[in-house]
Amino acid sequence: MSLTGALSNALSGLTANSRAAALVASNIANATTESYGRRSLDLSSRPAGTLGGVAIDGVRRNVDVAVLSDRRLSDAQSGFADNMQSFASGIETLLGASDEAGSLTSLYSAFENALLSAASDPSSDQRLASVALAAEDFTEKLNGISDEIQLQRTAADRAIAADVESLNTALGRVKALNTAISESLISDGDPSALMDERQRVIDEVSAILPLRSVARENGTVALYAASGTVLLDQTIHSDPVTIGFTPQNPVTAHMTLDNGLLSGLEIDGFAIDSSNDGPLGGGRLGAQLQIRDTVAVDMQAVLDGIARDLIERFAPGGPDTTLASGDPGLFTDGGAAFDALDETGLAGRISLNPLVSPDGNGVWRLRDGLGAATRGDVGDARLLQAYSGALDALQLPGSASLGSGTSSFSQHVADFHSAIAAARVRADGEQSFSSAQNTALKELELSKSVDTDAELQDLLRIEQHYAANARVISTVDELMQTLLNM
Known part of the structure; x- marks a missing residue:
């Protein structure tokens, strides 16, 4: 993989992680807000023929339709x-x-x-x-x-x-x-x-x-x-x-x-x-x-x-x-x-x-x-x-x-x-x-909504991914500086 490809992959990862972190923050902030649907990020691999990396397909609003009904x-x-x-x-x-x-x-x-x-x-x-x-x-x-x-x-x-x-x-x-x-x-x-x-x-x-x-x-x-x-x-x-x-x-x-x-x-x-x-x-x-x-x-x-x-x-x-x-x-x-x-x-x-x-x-x-x-x-x-x-x-x-x-x-x-x-x-x-x-159904609805413990665990994984992508960018930068100094 070229340095340009590696840099592109890492940048796409940083963008996705940044967006995911914002969604986690929104989920935790609205954990007790009625009518709030938990957000999650839909991701996919970039199509063949590109430099690779991750694509953001959109934000998914997660609601249990049966329980809501x-x-x-x-x-x-x-x-x-x-x-x-x-x-x-x-x-x-x-x-x-x-x-x-x-x-x-x-x-x-x-x-x-x-x-x-x-x-x-x-x-x-x-x-x-x-x-x-x-x-x-x-x-x-x-x-x-x-x-x-x-x-x-x-x-x-x-x-x-x-x-x-x-x-x-x-x-x-x-x-x-x-x-x-x-x-x-x-x-x-x-x-x-x-x-x-x-x-x-x-x-x-x-x-x-x-x-x-x-x-x-x-x-x-x-x-x-x-x-x-x-x-x-x-x-x-x-x-x-x-x-x-x-x-x-x-x-x-x-x-x-x-x-x-x-x-x-x-x-x-x-x-x-x-x-x-x-x-x-x-x-x-x-x-x-x-x-x-x-x-x-x-x-x-x-x-x-x-x-x-x-x-x-x-x-x-x-x-x-x-x-x-x-x-x-x-x-x-x-x-x-x-x-x-x-x-x-x-x-x-x-x-x-x-x-x-x-x-x-x-x-x-x-x-x-x-x-x-x-x-x-x-x-x-x-x-x-x-x-x-x-x-x-x-x-x-x-x-x-x-x-x-x-x-x-x-x-x-x-x-x-x-x-x-x-x-x-x-x-x-x-x-x-x-x-x-009614109380039981509301509690069931909330249980299927935002779980702050799970959100914090997701945030830890996002931090790890963010750090890994940042390390790739840092490494690419060091390699490019070395090449320029030769």
């Missing part, structure tokens, strides 16, 4: 579970523990006990006022739970709008990055940083819905929902799909997706199934749709059924014989008689009849009847006892949401409380599983 699907599952657990936990906290002061069940127990206490001494206005106060506290608790359910639906509606905006923005960013990466590869550039940014953008929205990334030519990727719905595929269409949604603020009990008062999702202007089982379900977006359109609606329906059952147990034809047909009973729909065709949202409107308000002077009507013109026998406890009997009576509920079996009113309250607690327990279990799975 599984982790993204897990992100969506975890996002769904987190949102469902947060909703269930919030409603359960609002109801309160059964033995906790101010909880739904304790307030009902207080109403029952106040009735029994008043029946034992019906002449006591103080005890009658306690009945009115306990009844008012219970109805206000129903109002508060109903209001919170609608606030949660409103929050879910806003979250859907925010997620749709984030998705549309992310799809546009991925398209732009696809173009930049393709141009970089065509011009023999290093698009690794652009690929990191593209992965980061996709990762940011992977909790919104389950995404699958499919490699295309020139380093581009196509994005699909787990359902197979195309989100971005530039081999089919140059632009990503546009997801449409119109938020509604506030959301009230009578607004549902089915009656058209709430917006569903659209893709490029076409309505799609907007449930969690639809094309864009399975992640955080699906959870918010599930809360707004299914879980919270069903919960409100049961609560309205409880309010209806309470009103109807004390309505005309019940224990208070002084009431005429069409009169509001002890419990009213916003002060008026209840209309069986207007049950939706009743729990947010139910109130104590103002004739027996604890702040007024009419609590004696709890003993003598709401329609009584004057005070009756102060020792007559029959109506108060009948009120207790009405609560304990096993009867068919007027609301379909409470089922078809006979139950006492206390059983309806207990069943509702138990159902909420059971839903929270299920949500806790699903969240715990999805969180553990």
